[in-house]
Amino acid sequence: MLFLLNDVVLNLETAQLAQPVATGRFKALSMSFVEKLGRELFSEEPLLHRQHPERARRISSLIVLKQPQINAALFVSPARGCDEGLVQVRYAQISFEVMGLLYERQQHGGLTTVEADRQVWRRLAA
Numbered sequence: 333m334l335f336l337l338n339d340v341v342l343n344l345e346t347a348q349l350a351q352p353v354a355t356g357r358f359k360a361l362s363m364s365f366v367e368k369l370g371r372e373l374f375s376e377e378p379l380l381h382r383q384h385p386e387r388a389r390r391i392s393s394l395i396v397l398k399q400p401q402i403n404a405a406l407f408v409s410p411a412r413g414c415d416e417g418l419v420q421v422r423y424a425q426i427s428f429e430v431m432g433l434l435y436e437r438q439q440h441g442g443l444t445t446v447e448a449d450r451q452v453w454r455r456l457a458a
Contacts, residue, residue, distance in 0.1 A: 334431045335392045336404035336424075339448035340381045341435045342392050363398040366391070370407055371416040378409035401425050406453050424452055 333344045370391045373380050381388040395405055404424040426434075430451055437443040449455050 333396065334403065334435055335396060336426060336431065336434060336448065336452060337381045337388050337392050338406055338408075339443065339445040340385075340388065341431070341438050341443070342381075342385070342389055343435075344389060344393055344396065358394060358397050361394070361398065363395075366394045366398050367421055368416070369394070370405070371419040371421065374407040374409045374419050375414050375416040376412070378412055380407075395423070399423070403431065404452055422453065426452055 335342045335344050373387060373391060377383055380391075392405065395402055402423045402425060404426050406420075406422040406424075408420040410418050434443055434448065434451060437447065
């Protein structure tokens with residue numbers, strides 16, 4: 333399964349997500365707890381999705397386990413070491429076609445922050 337975290341498309345192992353042990357272990361976690369965890373991670377390292385790909389996969393997997401319809405998350409931290417409450421979070425459900433396009437561009441080195449923003453997050457002014 334493909335998951336967009338900020339401006340990086342991650343290929344999550346769907347078999348690992350579906351394991352009964354994994355789903356049972358994380359069933360008690362709420363989505364608000366998962367979001368808080370993501371805020372903490374991105375407050376410590378605003379470029380987590382680039383600097384620590386395994387941590388990025390784990391938080392993305394937790395999001396998918398709690399909300400399977402979500403396949404994109406944006407965590408924006410104003411500075412390293414900031415208060416976790418300052419980290420902004422957005423979620424999205426991206427079509428298969430757009431996700432495929434983003435993944436293909438990433439594979440060829442053409443996926444930029446601006447391109448991800450234009451296609452999904454639409455934060456930048458036109």
